[in-house]
Amino acid sequence: MKKDVLENASMHFEHEQWKGELAFWKDELKFFNSKLSELVSRWTNKDVLAQLEHYQNEFILHGGVIQDLQETIDKHETRIAGQSKTGEDALDIHLTKEHVAFRNKIETQRHIYSELKKEFFRFLEKYM
Incomplete structure (x- = not known):
């Protein structure tokens, strides 16, 4: 049976990718919120306003x-840094399991967010 084993450098690399993706999502949310503000000033229809809300x-x-x-x-990175300082690049099985579970969480959120964006873009097409 193959076990999921990740080295600290691999986890760090994946963390950096995720941090970039999360920063991009934050920027997108700023854009989406500005679109909401635009629409709020244009519409008085209660159904449209309810959708905006x-x-x-x-x-x-x-x-x-x-x-x-x-x-x-950030918490994971702190733990990795702590291991690196002590010279222990030994695999932390608990941290590895947490990392794999977190990867699944990111993938789930990526899907949820993607669906939300598709819905919102359809909404914008209709009401912008």
């Missing part, structure tokens, strides 16, 4: 998720 709430939630994911990455 829905997207605003979704973007707030997603912003919170981004923050949580960034904090988790």
Whole structure:
């Protein structure tokens, strides 16, 4: 049976990729929120305003998720740095398991966010 074993350098590299992706998502959210502001000033229709509020709430939630994911990455990086300082590049099985679980969490969030963006772009096409 093959076990998931990751070296600290590999985990660090993946963390850096994820941090870049999360920073990009944060920038996208700024753009999406500016579009919401534009639309709020244009529409008085209650149905449209309700949809705008829905997207605003979704973007707030997603912003919170981004923050949580960034904090988790930072905690992992601190543990990796601690091992590196002590000269122990030994594999931390617990950290490896956490990393694999976190990778799954990122992939799930990537899918959720992608679907939200598709929905929002369809909404923009209709109401911009």
